[in-house]
Amino acid sequence: MRSRLEDFDVACPTSLDQALALLAAGAARPGSATPLAGATDLYVPFNAGHVAPTTFVSLHAVAEFKAPARWDGDVYTMGPLTTYADCRRDSRVARDLPLLVAAARELGALQIQNRGTWAGNIANASPAADGVPVLLAYDATLELTSPRGRRTLALTDYFTGYKTSLRAADELITAITVPMPRPAVGAPPVRVFFRKVGTRRLQAISKVVAAGVIERDAAGVVTTARLALGSVAPVTVRARAAEAALTGRPLDARAAEAAARAVMTDIAPIDDVRSTRDYRARMAAGLARAFAAPDPV
């Protein structure tokens, strides 16, 4: 442990108002208050001595956050402390939002899934955040709360750059809502896609990760395509060009090739210790192609 504990404070608010007040008090000085949920991300740099002195505002005792995630009709709402394991244990999520379970299963080891939270994954805004692409694919919405009030915004609009976002220093992510996609009448089933290309099978960081949803009309023409990619740009990205290349046409080999070509303009991969720029580009193209592959006969 390279951090000196005495340089840090911890506040354990028991209500949302207290938590927000603590964050608001710290907001005047950037970095002076840091929300802490499952700690699986923050404690890694903390262990390594790479976190500047701050007051951790631990959210674990906030009464309002103890409610489990819930379904309202076709909308699934997670709280700030909903973990990956919580999702894996929810049979309706497994059936209706299978991408969440697929991503959770490959997100760190069970020990991480038992503690790590979806909201924390979003808040840290890493381009390699493995929980984010599936939420983008489902077009999730965030609720942000501060003493100034609540606002909602689309997750798609949330990230602004490498580890930066629209979340103000006094705001908490208080809810993540995920609508369940439903096929149009007579249309083929909604297609969902998740594939992580990691450094190994499990307990891995992504070299590239992709998640997507395709909805079609009764004629098989794509009406909505959402494809999200991680670890290929400063932020987790929606592959807008690839999506556009697929929309308004049936899924066939040409469409898949069009998506694979188009996705190149959606990404800006780099070389780092985990992989290479070229490999990531090839994987992104391959994943886009697989995402848009014709239905198996």
Add this chain to the structure above:
Amino acid sequence: MIGESPTRTDGAAKVTGRALYIDDVPFEGLLHGKTIRTTVPRGRLRGVRFLPGVPWDEFVVVTAADIPGRNVVVLIEHDQPYLAHDVVRHVAEPVVLIAHPDKGMVEKAATLVALDIDPLPAVFTIDDSVAAAAAGDAQHGEDNVFKRYHVARGDAPAALARADVVVEGTYETGAQEQLYIETQGVVAIASPARGVTVWGSMQCPYYVHKALGPVLGLPPERVRVIQTVTGGGFGGKEEYPNVIAGHAALLSWKAGGRPVKLVYDRLEDMWATTKRHPSRTTIRAGFTRDGDLTALHIAVDLDGGAYVTLTPVVLSRGTLHAGGAYACDDISIEARAVLTNAPPYGAFRGFGAPQTIFAIEMHMERAARVLGIDPLDLRRRNFLRPGDTLPTGQTLTEDPGLDAMLDEALAALGPRPVATPGGPWHGRGVATFFHGSGFTGSGEVKLASRAALEIAADGRIKVLAASTDIGQGTNTVFTQIVAERLGIPLADIEVVPPDTDIVPDSGPTVASRTSMVVGQLLDQAAQDLKLAVQAGGPPSSGPDFVSRAAAHVAAGKPRHYERQYEPPAGVSWDDATYTGDAYAAYAWSVHAVDVTIDRLTHQAEVADFVAVQEVGRVLHPILAAGQIEGGVAQGIGWALYEDVVLRDGAMVNHQLTNYILPTAADTVPIRTIFHERPYAYGPGGAKGIGELPMDGPAPAIGAAIADALGVLLPRIPFLPERILVAVDAAGGVKP
């Protein structure tokens, strides 16, 4: 007893968490130490500044000027300082030591030490190093070469000129981190009045013992080293503990004898400590048209890093294994190890052999393709057989039995997997190889190891040896050997924890030597003890023997039975010419593997792995299989996942998030088959086993990838990025 698998003697302590590793042992008044290291690869140290922010007057601070004895880490050559004082030669080189009772304070202070260093030009490759030396900027000797060997038999140049076909290839292997899960750690108490005592995680207490005297200016009798339960070593705790033990002792000395703990965190351990030597091996092989190997010229280069450490010995073992398991009468092996400005490379399971065996095995694959011969047939055609002669002139008297082992490995693997449309590519590969047991050449004679048994007052038997159980199960095997000889239950035998004040020097715990060499000494000591206790009377065993042993002691008769190593009859070695019997015994092995390669990611994975080996008599089947399985897994890691990424010579991915070990999810059960042919000079017939399994996985997997893709990759690790590039360069997959 021998040949059975009793529960390991330390099993209960380990599964309950009661086993105390160095970081678990309580000490009163403990100071926590930290090592301040360079961040430049080469330069001249101008000064050290202690920046404000902590109460420096509360700290113990040690620089080179504080060293009471000689500022050298005693090993082979005396080139490595404990603390740099003038020239620094690598990133992460120790310069200052600090200690304080508050661990958090130490960590903070460590960020407030500034090292002022004027940079000098550094070299990071073998070729750049040799070129820099030729241009007049040598850092070691005149040519930056730490060591050279030339082993030759027959006339390789002439045989190459005569050959029908000459196949040439160059093969490279990367560094590898030992990654024992317990990091390096020691506690030291040292003062002029009390001498020095070091407790810690280590393979070789007497290496540490030998190093501590000179740095503290103490005679050997005032140095005491005690091994604590050790959480893995794999070579990484062979020589490095000399460094960390010396550092902790220096801090304690300066602190007036207060105990000082140095336990590295994972970041420091991976950044600063030794790793497997990177290598480059170029082979020219001559063949007849139908595949007889007629000539071999092999050039081996090891990257030694910035100081000599054990590099010459690693190079020696690499050299002696470079020809592989093949008969060739005209062979020349030229090997050298070269300085670079990287943290020193050091011991790691296999000790140079995995590097050169990778090269020769991959070269057989390449040659088979050039010759149009099945790679297995090419191997069989050239396998070493009784009467064949190894490169140093050693003639094989026994049949290694490689044909039968290869047959068995392939049979165990079964029919080739059938590819499914769109599914992964499949490939199958083998590696066939040997590994010499024990120290090289005259090494065991020079070591002159000693081990002893002692009868306690109650008639129970104590085992006294400096050989360490670092997980491999040494203590259990020692217990079995003695129990078998004396005919008494395991429970009546106790292995005394290694403590240089108590146990004789049975040599280092390295080189696959402990069961075979030290076990044999204990077996001989047990024979002596048994004869003495029986005193010409009738044979005795069990409780009767124990009570007679107690009476023997009560009667004032000798209780201590010690044996010293003597070489097997007929074994000879000449260090000057590097000829003779390189090893007293060889273990033989065939690895066979099925791999899959994902069509999108090009990630290769092991689908099935069979390891067949001949290691003499198997003393403890579960422990022996555990050695094979663990070694194979490390070999798979080296082949497929473990990439030490270097910048300025030092590891930049020095954290477990980015240095990738295979997990349980990536691992299939390793299937282990033993062929047992008892060895006359090992206890119960045993030979060495520990390093052997490290040699085969990389070339077997390389062969399997070549089989699957039609592309032979000459460099490990076989990362998917590299496989993809190689497939592209070859114009696609051509299985």
Add this chain to the structure above:
Amino acid sequence: MKLILKINGASRSVEAHPAKRLLDVLREECGLTGTKEGCGEGECGACTVLLDGRPVMSCLVPACQAQAAAITTIEGLAARDGALHPMQAAFAHEGGSQCGICTPGMILAAVAWTRDPDTADSVGEALAGNLCRCTGYTKIFAAVAAARDGGGT
């Protein structure tokens, strides 16, 4: 700060910084050194303990957050009379433990899975968060299978 922790069935009051890693509180304040540090970054699993029966990396748990949970460490697994838990016995007998430093965390992860088998589809997945450098996992798989076959949960 005073922390109330429920460890191995007993409530303990310890004085510790609330941000202190649960790992360090267990080892230093509670003297439970069976929980090991292997990496300090949540990768190796040597520090695995159970919180309310579920495995977590104790190097990534602020001690203040562990107060509400029932904590199980390796010291709490054997019976009060010292009899080994079947998983412990299987690891010892089957060769699942070599150097032993990963063993406490590995055993706890294995026990959690056998008690709650829906959490992972395979033993490989269940133990993917626990690195072992000695065994190649083969004997660990054998030990877990033996403990499960013997009803060892």
